[in-house]
Amino acid sequence: GESVGLHLPTLSVQEGDNSIINCAYSNSASDYFIWYKQESGKGPQFIIDIRSNMDKRQGQRVTVLLNKTVKHLSLQIAATQPGDSAVYFCAETVTSGTYKYIFGTGTRLKVLA
């Protein structure tokens, strides 16, 4: 069974609805951000990224918003599907720095049929 993520904040959404997952990042110097998706028993996988010179970036069914003023990221998933059920992490880095990412705590997304 999965022990990772049992105590994480959980967002439950109805299938077909839109999901919004939020993340507060820590370093005001961070200039590159990624959202990862982690399914049960697997390592995190890249979903979408955004640079600090952008406020918004869209992918397929996903949109990332960046608010540098308050150091906040959000991930929007349109028309949420059962396959979107997972734990979602944001990660930040300074691209001129030491090649490390700092990860947020994560949010569990549960899609209700």
Next chain:
Amino acid sequence: NAGVTQTPKFRILKIGQSMTLQCTQDMNHNYMYWYRQDPGMGLKLIYYSVGAGITDKGEVPNGYNVSRSTTEDFPLRLELAAPSQTSVYFCASSDRRGFQGGYGYTFGSGTRLTVV
């Protein structure tokens, strides 16, 4: 293309035992990392390496050791296992592009370690 391969997938250790978690990547990435993931917590960096022969401590290095003799391999050593080391361990790798746009890290599938 296998990406990042971690072995074993599961392991139970007794307190005081030692073990090595293996990590191999076939993408010729310079940068490799070990993270641990505890329930309800994010990923915490244990050690990292920016190239063969170069390693450095992350946020939570105590109780662990690493080596990087080749570009491909980055094993993590637990010398005296303690219950506090019960966790899921992820190895990851990247090249410079992973920090300048594209995909970030490539993660392995993890090793679930229980110390009893």
